[in-house]
Amino acid sequence: MTAPATLRARAADAASYFPPLLAEAEHLATTVLLGEHGRRRxxxxxxxxxxxxxxxxxxxxxxxxxxxxxxxxxxxxxxxWQIAQSVMLWVDRSAAMGFASSDNVPMKADRARLIGLATALLLVRGGERVGLTGLQLPARSGQLQLLRLADALSEEHDDEYGTADPRGMLPHSRALFISDFLGDIGPAEDALTRAADRGVRGAILQVLDPQEEAFPFDGRTIFESMGGGLRHETQKAGDLRVRYLDRLAERKAHLEALAHRTGWQFSTHHTDNSAAAALLWIYGALGRHA
Known part of the structure; x- marks a missing residue:
């Protein structure tokens, strides 16, 4: 049994994290909410x-x-439209999302959390119910649900790469998946196919660090996954650049084709770019499925 002092310390750590996240998401959502004239639903x-x-x-x-x-x-x-259907979020919190190439850009996980929670804020303010995919947090509305979302999104997972979970999505609802999608594409493909079979439509946002897009490495380089499960050393990193960029382009094309086939929307966001631009895209993409 956890000691009361330990439990209080853990609670304090959690409390110190998600209110700032919620405040930052509130600020971000406001930049998109201003000028929004509603959607016919x-x-x-x-x-x-x-x-x-x-x-x-x-x-x-x-x-x-x-x-x-x-x-x-x-x-x-x-x-x-005044009171809408459910919107389910999957925000990748795996070890791979903990990457940031410099102090000038946020970790992919932090940017994904921020965009996901800001999306929830916009939707809840519009009278919609928002939850997390899987069975962790069913869709609900209201301020308390936003606090639950902030709390849940502050949790990190030990998995090397994230796995999209299609459970909990109601037929003909909407969903948002946020991840770097650099791991095995199979689970994401399965999740979207199963979602589409239930009439679920939504948006896929791929979050990448600018270094992952540019591959600026040369000479002797050691590549190691954030979870430590993968490691590769090379003396000529520059020779890998073309192959890496080709595979990244293939992954993006695969995701875009998958989105097109299932009736979803796809976009890539870089952590050195404005989070507001990504949020605005998501808001519009989800609105197209209204």
């Missing part, structure tokens, strides 16, 4: 939007009987 509201065929899950009181009388089927009168 179906839901609960006052303004008529469209008719759609009734489904077996619709209550009888939601059917527009006057419109239905003009045809052989039943129709539901949908209204302007």
């Amino acid at each position: 179906s839901g609960i509201g006052d303004a008529f939007w469209q008719y759609r065929p009734a489904q077996v899950t619709d209550e009888a009181r939601s059917i527009d009987w006057r419109r239905s009388a003009r045809s052989d089927g039943h129709f539901v009168r949908e209204k302007e």
Whole structure:
């Protein structure tokens, strides 16, 4: 059993981390929220939007009987969006995301956490429910959920590379995956395929350090993964540059093709660029699936 003093110390460490993260995400979200004029989406509201065929899950009181009388089927009168469906986040917190090439750029994990939480802030402010994929944190709305998200995102994982988890995504909901996607592409491909089969649409954001994009190495170099599981030493790092850049381009093309095939959106973000630009792209990408 954990001693009370140890437990208090751990709680203090956690508390000291995620409120600043939440404050930073709040600031970032504000830069995108200003000037946002809303999105036309179906839901609960006052303004008529469209008719759609009734489904077996619709209550009888939601059917527009006057419109239905003009045809052989039943129709539901949908209204302007106010309260939306669930949005599930997967933010890679594996060892690989702990990389930063210099003190002038944030770790990939920190940037991913910031963008993920700022996205949640924007969505919750819009009346949507946000959660984490898997079974850790189901989608909910409200300020308390944002605190839960900040707490969960502050946790780090020991895995060498992150594995996308498609569990917990409701049919026809939306999702956001944030990772460097430099590990085995199989789990991500499986997660997106399974999500698409359930009618889930969303966005993929690949987060890379500028050094990972440029590969500025030459001469004797030792490459070691952040988790320590992989190590490679070479006397001629410059000779690897072309092959590395080709493989990186192939990975991006694979992700883009995967997104296109499953109806998702794909973009790459570099940690030396503005986080606001990435957040704005995500907000627009998720809006296109509304």
